[in-house]
Amino acid sequence: MVIGLMVEVKSNQRVGNDYYLLKIRALELTDSIFPGQFVHLKIGRDNLSFDPLLRRPFSIHDLSDEKDIYLLYRVVGKGTRILTDYKTGDKLDLLGPLGQGFKLDFVSRKILIIGGGMGIAPLYFLAKRLAKQNLLKVLIGGKNKEEMEYFIARFRQADIEFAVATMDGSAGFQGTVVDLWQKDNTQPDYLFACGPEAMLREVQVIAQKKGIPGQVSLEERMACGIGVCLSCVHKTNKGNQRVCKEGPVFSLEEVVFDD
């Protein structure tokens, strides 16, 4: 039970044009965190701040050697804008780790990871875990070089084999990350993906055709984060499933994407 845990901000810096990297100390949680899980933060000086009112979910981006948690975020609204004001030593009300992470209990030697935009954030944590089991390739994509620079640096630093796609061609392959996969012709026997729904839908179609099993992490607008409000449900072949509770990671085969 991890309610109302007040955690300390270790650092909160702008990394690249688009992203901020928040490092928090929450040693009570770190041993039970799996890639793909998320934490739910109450942002605002007062814990009962009414504006923003709801918590904000953030996927776990990485764990430091000292077991601090890294969250990567982009300023997209009021909550994330206020979050940029947090300084070292400030406290944040955290609920987590929440949701089901990536399941790593499978036998595979050729794993492919495909990430688009902000969806790359949790995949970095996953890739670091998987890298220890070898044979891995990561494909990442975004709008342009500026958006991808941070990730390029991180994957390079971690010595993980990766390739980049950008829509404008300013870094790596010009096109989507799915186009890159098609051209690259990597033949994995298992895959992980996270990114915009349009990308995941394409990944699912191709994987189905080639008979490749895998897992995807989904994003939906969320309120409670603990499975009571049913705001974040997504269609699956077993009916609606809660992204916050049964997810955010689902098997690639079970998710139903609307056209």
Added chain:
Amino acid sequence: MIELDLTTRLASLKLKNPVITASGTCGYGEELKEYLDPDIPGAITVKGLTIKPSVGNPAPRITETPAGILNSIGLENPGLEEFLATKLSVIGKLNVPVLVNISGHSLDDFAFLAEKLAPYPQIAGLEVNVSCPNLAGGGMAFGTDSELVYRVAYRVKENYPGPVIIKLTPNVTDIVEMAEAAVAGGADIISLINTLLAMAIDIDDKRPLLGNTFGGLSGPAIKPVALRMVYQVASRVKIPIIGMGGIMTGRDAIEFILAGASAVAVGTATLIDPGAVARIIEEIKEYMIEKEIKRIKDLIGQAL
């Protein structure tokens, strides 16, 4: 140190404290147990039930507005059959009164649900939702017509032996008229308010933000409206009231009790702080100690 008496009565229901979990914000009680001991609330109101299973509305189903949230979940629920098969045993294990919230598309739907739920002692009472803004062809339509409010109350009472709560919508011109219709139909208790019909627009997409276009506004933004309506109804109606709408703290709860509510329900607060109900009960106690009030019952309607 004075001994505090938090017990309250809602018709034949005795609650150990006046704080109830609001429907749709606590699942079937067990979903919250990691964060809130299910023995703590005065009562638990489970997720709205319809006869047939409902998949709810398309995404996005939620968005935040200043000091409020706008939802269009659309009463996603497993339906009566599945509820009886799997959820009844779950709520049977709870040690506090469990209220089942029911919704329908017709008078017959409400009567049918009432009749089917009547045999189960695990259920302490029914909360009749005549006010959901997210149910096409039903829900709020009933709650905005006093003749229909009367008939829904009457038909449910006719088919259900236990306490019947009519949950009113705020989306009406005269809330007292609706409350009086519920009383005339035989309601034992009135709960109010449900969410306010509202919307948000995405100015980048130039489209309504919610998949269902409209949704229900809840949270601190609606508290003054809810409080006013509880006050108006309490001034005119004799049956007990469950007050709700944006209660985030014990002080908010006290306001509703002073306005005439015999109990309060907490919803949106739980979505942010899953232990909110326990915290609010503690805050009510702090207020009582500070003001040297022994019995919460003594506060009911004091501001009227």
